[in-house]
Amino acid sequence: MQLLERAKELEAEGRKIIHMEIGEPDFSTPTSIIDAAKMALDSGDLFYTPSTGNPALQQALSNWYKDEYNVDVSPERILITPGTSGAFSLIYAALLEAGESILLPDPGYPCQRNFIRLAGAEPINIPVGPDTRYHLSAELVKQHWKTGTRAAVVINPSNPTGTLIDADELQHIAQTCRKSGGYLISDEIYHGLTYGIKARCALEFDEHAIVVNGFSKRWAMTGWRVGWIIVPEELIDACRRVMQNIFIAAPTLSQYAAIAALKEQETCEAMRTAYDERRQYLLAELAKLGFDIVVQPQGAFYIYANVENITDDSKVFCWDILEKTGVAITPGEDFGQFQSDRHVRFSYATSLENIREGIQRLKNTVGDCR
Amino acid sequence: MQLLERAKELEAEGRKIIHMEIGEPDFSTPTSIIDAAKMALDSGDLFYTPSTGNPALQQALSNWYKDEYNVDVSPERILITPGTSGAFSLIYAALLEAGESILLPDPGYPCQRNFIRLAGAEPINIPVGPDTRYHLSAELVKQHWKTGTRAAVVINPSNPTGTLIDADELQHIAQTCRKSGGYLISDEIYHGLTYGIKARCALEFDEHAIVVNGFSKRWAMTGWRVGWIIVPEELIDACRRVMQNIFIAAPTLSQYAAIAALKEQETCEAMRTAYDERRQYLLAELAKLGFDIVVQPQGAFYIYANVENITDDSKVFCWDILEKTGVAITPGEDFGQFQSDRHVRFSYATSLENIREGIQRLKNTVGDCR
Numbered sequence: 001m002q003l004l005e006r007a008k009e010l011e012a013e014g015r016k017i018i019h020m021e022i023g024e025p026d027f028s029t030p031t032s033i034i035d036a037a038k039m040a041l042d043s044g045d046l047f048y049t050p051s052t053g054n055p056a057l058q059q060a061l062s063n064w065y066k067d068e069y070n071v072d073v074s075p076e077r078i079l080i081t082p083g084t085s086g087a088f089s090l091i092y093a094a095l096l097e098a099g100e101s102i103l104l105p106d107p108g109y110p111c112q113r114n115f116i117r118l119a120g121a122e123p124i125n126i127p128v129g130p131d132t133r134y135h136l137s138a139e140l141v142k143q144h145w146k147t148g149t150r151a152a153v154v155i156n157p158s159n160p161t162g163t164l165i166d167a168d169e170l171q172h173i174a175q176t177c178r179k180s181g182g183y184l185i186s187d188e189i190y191h192g193l194t195y196g197i198k199a200r201c202a203l204e205f206d207e208h209a210i211v212v213n214g215f216s217k218r219w220a221m222t223g224w225r226v227g228w229i230i231v232p233e234e235l236i237d238a239c240r241r242v243m244q245n246i247f248i249a250a251p252t253l254s255q256y257a258a259i260a261a262l263k264e265q266e267t268c269e270a271m272r273t274a275y276d277e278r279r280q281y282l283l284a285e286l287a288k289l290g291f292d293i294v295v296q297p298q299g300a301f302y303i304y305a306n307v308e309n310i311t312d313d314s315k316v317f318c319w320d321i322l323e324k325t326g327v328a329i330t331p332g333e334d335f336g337q338f339q340s341d342r343h344v345r346f347s348y349a350t351s352l353e354n355i356r357e358g359i360q361r362l363k364n365t366v367g368d369c370r
Numbered sequence: 371m372q373l374l375e376r377a378k379e380l381e382a383e384g385r386k387i388i389h390m391e392i393g394e395p396d397f398s399t400p401t402s403i404i405d406a407a408k409m410a411l412d413s414g415d416l417f418y419t420p421s422t423g424n425p426a427l428q429q430a431l432s433n434w435y436k437d438e439y440n441v442d443v444s445p446e447r448i449l450i451t452p453g454t455s456g457a458f459s460l461i462y463a464a465l466l467e468a469g470e471s472i473l474l475p476d477p478g479y480p481c482q483r484n485f486i487r488l489a490g491a492e493p494i495n496i497p498v499g500p501d502t503r504y505h506l507s508a509e510l511v512k513q514h515w516k517t518g519t520r521a522a523v524v525i526n527p528s529n530p531t532g533t534l535i536d537a538d539e540l541q542h543i544a545q546t547c548r549k550s551g552g553y554l555i556s557d558e559i560y561h562g563l564t565y566g567i568k569a570r571c572a573l574e575f576d577e578h579a580i581v582v583n584g585f586s587k588r589w590a591m592t593g594w595r596v597g598w599i600i601v602p603e604e605l606i607d608a609c610r611r612v613m614q615n616i617f618i619a620a621p622t623l624s625q626y627a628a629i630a631a632l633k634e635q636e637t638c639e640a641m642r643t644a645y646d647e648r649r650q651y652l653l654a655e656l657a658k659l660g661f662d663i664v665v666q667p668q669g670a671f672y673i674y675a676n677v678e679n680i681t682d683d684s685k686v687f688c689w690d691i692l693e694k695t696g697v698a699i700t701p702g703e704d705f706g707q708f709q710s711d712r713h714v715r716f717s718y719a720t721s722l723e724n725i726r727e728g729i730q731r732l733k734n735t736v737g738d739c740r
Binding site: 001024028029034037038041042044045046047048049082083085086089093098111114115118119120221222223224225244245246247248249250251252253254 | 371394398399404407408411412414415416417418419452453455456459463468481484485488489490591592593594595614615616617618619620621622623624
């Protein structure tokens with residue numbers, strides 16, 4: 001985050017920064033979604049929706065789960081939230097008592113830990129590496145589950161590694177969580193952004209899984225702040241109570257736009273194809289520069305690279321190349337502690353042209369930063 | 371809340387319900403604001419804003435504080451939130467450690483207590499009555515402040531009573547909070563909806579006051595989910611960290627619309643005038659029916675009535691008149707515990723025509739409910 005601020009400072013000073021540190025699509029929201037928002041503006045109905053969301057959006061998502069994953073999810077179980085941030089604050093506030101705990105992969109999405117701490121509970125960070133494709137495994141879940149553990153989180157595809165979890169392993173984790181009397185929480189925000197493989201929804205394996213997703217990434221709708229969480233029946237009431245208190249409801253206009261988003265296909269596919277092209281280019285070029293990408297990323301827009309061959313401190317390295325080359329990438333420490341000094345994350349949520357320029361700049365400089 | 375659900379059930383069965391229980395403007399968002407949102411949609415820039423908000427909105431609000439209250443507030447101190455709900459979760463998460471406490475008026479806005487509990491802290495509910503216009507006083511603040519108390523909250527105009535706090539008292543409370551080493555938190559969401567008097571901003575008396583406000587009420591923008599909180603310098607960093615984690619940012623489009631809202635005057639004044647007309651009608655008619663309105667409400671769109679002359683249980687009374695007359699009002703218990711069984715809240719955020727019909731229905735029935 002400090003590095004992002006420094007990058008912006010340099011930009012303000014007139015330097016061209018290549019942003020490969022940012023987790024936000026560089027594409028504008030598809031036109032069909034914009035048009036739907038304009039129609040909703042004309043309707044004049046911008047009042048609160050029910051706290052659990054616009055019923056039409058809940059129904060549209062229910063249909064979408066049938067089409068997309070062939071799973072039956074009743075609309076009542078789909079709670080509309082202000083982005084996935086809202087979904088996570090909600091579920092942890094509804095699920096956790098002080099002193100309880102949640103199992104998380106390290107490296108992983110850093111905000112998770114803060115949401116859990118805000119709920120007075122303990123994030124248990126479990127080191128994960130290439131052997132499990134940087135995901136939790138059923139074995140790891142079994143090993144770390146303790147009294148008061150309420151759930152294990154899978155981020156699939158992973159942020160920061162872009163790797164998908166093996167379908168069998170996901171199923172085993174779900175079973176392990178059920179047997180332990182807790183939940184699997186599956187963060188599926190990068191579904192739809194996978195390359196040559198389709199990500200599996202946790203609900204395909206476990207109807208009691210908690211699934212978090214949103215419109216920010218696949219549909220390029222970050223600033224709209226709309227996401228959703230699917231919870232099992234027994235959690236609906238607790239979640240509704242929390243929602244009434246902490247959000248009131250997700251933005252009304254964004255919810256209308258989201259209904260249109262679910263019908264959007266062509267532009268989403270074009271964005272996905274563009275990401276894939278960048279991914280392939282970047283994988284090839286980074287390897288040439290000595291970045292070690294141990295497990296091929298098949299999703300999201302991230303590449304997690306081992307930099308042991310280049311530097312012994314990834315943080316110093318990231319600051320160094322920002323200052324020297326104007327290329328911004330994220331040090332491993334932003335995603336956890338496990339071997340974080342040996343890793344960096346590249347985001348390819350920027351144009352291929354920018355990425356090419358970034359690689360060119362790195363070529364001239366990586367040697368000096370070693 | 372259960373009463374609201376029952377009202378909706380009755381409506382679904384085909385009964386016409388007069389909604390005087392709802393805290394949401396019945397007016398649509400002014401056209402000038404809708405038009406600004408359409409322009410923003412055409413710009414294609416619906417990416418995240420900084421977590422503290424669109425700098426142009428922060429600046430516009432800074433100017434607005436100068437014009438509206440003649441106070442200087444630097445844009446950096448104005449943090450844009452997803453509604454006032456977002457503002458309260460933010461400030462309590464940033465300010466409170468487990469075991470600390472906040473002083474609140476009882477009756478008051480019920481979500482406050484839940485936000486504070488979510489932060490692991492204790493809401494201290496202080497009974498307030500007609501003698502202090504249903505507000506905290508400096509004396510009460512002094513009396514209830516204890517080790518670990520971090521702030522006292524004033525809701526001005528008050529929900530549920532619609533009463534304004536005396537300006538001198540507000541100043542004394544601010545001084546008392548400062549002397550005690552804590553903050554005054556002033557909830558000003560109903561500013562701009564006052565009748566024959568202007569509400570004073572806490573910052574006029576104390577530049578260290580924390581002020582919460584938003585676009586939902588005065589500008590009829592509930593579903594847009596955009597509000598703000600003004601914090602003293604020393605809290606900005608803590609708040610920014612919480613914001614990055616719990617919201618990412620308020621909805622981008624709504625922030626553009628909010629900039630336009632600050633220029634809107636004519637439609638806001640027309641809405642205010644309509645509320646005032648309803649207020650005057652309702653005050654006169656309720657008095658005739660035996661409702662005792664001890665302190666004249668001068669703000670918001672609420673009337674808080676003592677019903678001792680009519681019933682000895684306001685909750686039973688509210689359920690009874692809903693079933694018998696189809697008029698929905700809110701029992702005192704939704705706002706606290708202090709004498710809540712003797713009070714009800716009427717909202718006049720519904721058309722004068724509806725209110726007239728509601729009064730007509732009550733006239734025929736209130737006797738039977740005694």
